[in-house]
Amino acid sequence: MSISLSSLILLPIWINMSQIQQGGPDEKEKTTALKDLLSRIDLDELMKKDEPPLDFPDTLEGFEYAFNEKGQLRHIKTGEPFVFNYREDLHRWNQKRYEALGEIITKYVYDLLEKDCNLKKIFIPVDATESEPKSFIFMSEDALTNPQKLMVLIHGSGVVRAGQWARKLIINEDLDSGTQIPFIKRAMDEGYGVIVLNPNENCIEVEKPKTHVQSSSDSSDEPVEKRERKDKVFKETKKRRDFYEKYRNPQREKEMMQLYIRENGSPEEHTVYVWDHFIAKSAAENVFFVAHSYGGLAFVELMIQREADVKSKVTAVALTDSVHNVWHQEAGKTIREWMRENCCNWVSSSEPLDTSVESMLPDCPRVSAATLQHAEKRIPLGEEPPSIDPFFEGFNLLWFPPAFGGSPMPSDSCMLYFVQSLSLLPVGGLTDCQSKNPQCSIYF
Template identity: 25%
Template sequence: MYRRVIRKPPPPVFPTDLAGFGYTLNDKSRLVDAEGKEYTFNLKAKNRDYEEAHGRALCDVVVQIMVKRMEEEFGLVRKIVPLGFSPEDTTLPHAHILLTPDYNECKRLLVLSPGTMESLGSWSRRLVCNYSAEDGSMFAVVKMAIDQGFGVVILNSNAQYWVNGQTTYMTPTNPRGIVLVPELESPEKHVSYVLKNIIQPAASREIFFIGHKYGCHSLMQALNEQFNELKDRVSAIAMIESTASINKEFSKDFRKWWSSNAVDYTQSEAEEAADKGEVEYNTHRGCNCVRMGMGEFDQTILVAMPFILRFFKSRLNRDNVFDHYKELVFPPVKDDPTTVLITFDADELEDDDSEPAFDENLDPSWG
């Protein structure tokens, strides 16, 4: 008896430049074809797998273009991680992060932590292709940061697989012979490694973070692990649609510190679409959250950025030594959502039936 072997078709091969795809970037950094029509993902495609692979390959090309622009226009450079690898040795598994040349000595440092399934320099492939290459990549944020005198470090937490002599953020389809980049085997390990070996030795005493989705979780884990080393140097932590969750396993000091410095910018529920800018405390996030209204997938990134920049501005030149503000209760500060509500530790309420103190006359709008 013979069993019929079903042979899978070979994976499609896509162009490596925009011209091969038949697209260009217009003056608004939007993908357009030869007739000026903007790119849209075909949701009704019969071969959905092919369409998704095509869109992913196209977006990867666009992100590579934006990374090259960041290198050329802002002077960003690639740094090999783990440290100690020779740039000439391409045989050993390694990855790259992007940073400004002054990252080690700048006064203020901005660290960017992407979500899962995003390549180096990208916030959202969907935004890159469907909205704007500058905003969907990290180009726009880096430009604003450099204009304000920040040094920048861009994490590459999804580059954990080593395939055919290079890293990939995509899980290899063939599990045999999978090689992981040492010390960077997961997003959590990548973020922890970079914070310990790149951020800690840097001179900055004003470190700012922006994380997206799972990048926030990895960031929280790393900051918890390195709490004693970094607690007196962090100015602000801005999260967008965070998946991070805090619990009793974290020390009380860390939870207090986290609620004093972290803010999550999150999409509103449908019935709350009009509440853009409203602030509320989220027990799972362990910090105040700002509602960003309704929008399409990942558009919270676009809506949140002006809020985040104002938050960061309110934290410039702050005394970041935790012991100096640990027991203080701050009055509401415009553009600083951590001061809108008095956050509290749920443990402290277990034996206390009283309501937390709250100024009912306080306007929670930050629009």
């Protein structure tokens, strides 16, 4: 049976409390004082003293992991998937290890975007000085010059960065499941320009400067005795502070502070900035958005701030488990009407893929993503491997609609909202998709 160091520290206090609780008023006062002391002790912080050092590798090889030919993260020696509970009963340490691996994977995905997808990294703000904090996005060579169509990808909130849908899926499933790379490659193959936003890269972290406590000895004008008394108090205070710091931060973790990136301090700011400086200036007549989770909220905020511009340039928006709320965001009637005609939101549901899901909000149609897992909503999941056909079939309907001699309505996916936006069918009509696929129950 193992006893943690924190338990050993608290044991004498508990023993003393049990002993003095039997005494008179003086002992009760001591009990009160000891209880007050215990209330000030942060057990979580004390538990840090039992941790191994938070010293983790900075490469996948250092972690002894690598991505195999299927894009799965596997241990180099055993071939096993990633194990979170590397050390039992050390959840905080395991979490820190997971986060360290996640940072390496973020850089790995950045590298894939440049080398495997041939995207360019573009630093922002565009007029940033050499010394100020910067973020970046990725775009294809023809993102600003493609005269026909441009696809914009926006991920959700949290630790994910450009090129990712879900870190959890990258680590536990594979790169195709957790990254935007399949979307990017498919889009480029079909002639789209591509811009990949990076809405969570809002600041840089730097070590917090240590505050300098001036010693009283620096005051040479004071009498010697007064300086000596001040020095004694200063040393005792420093000793107590150092003792507290030893328990507050036993791992000697660096105190960090955040420096926000100009005009990109939030996902909403970032989305508007990229619109103003890149998307709005692109040559594409048709812009298509794919936005996951908080990315949907960021898009709605973009609409609120740039309504006329967005309406004139954006053709369709595919949302996946978007957390936007047209009421809380105070989206006007004209925005809600535009969203009903040009957007669709795949949401958590056990219903078959593309089955209509009721919504209490008067915005875009909601359809089933055929999964209950939020992280998997980056694409409609109705089969294995995950299919991204529904998005592109819908986008292509807008580009080459059947009414103008294009390809026929896809039978395996119901992209009614794209058809509706073209007014190919009257409201209340039955989609051609449904007539070919009886399982599809979506109506206008």
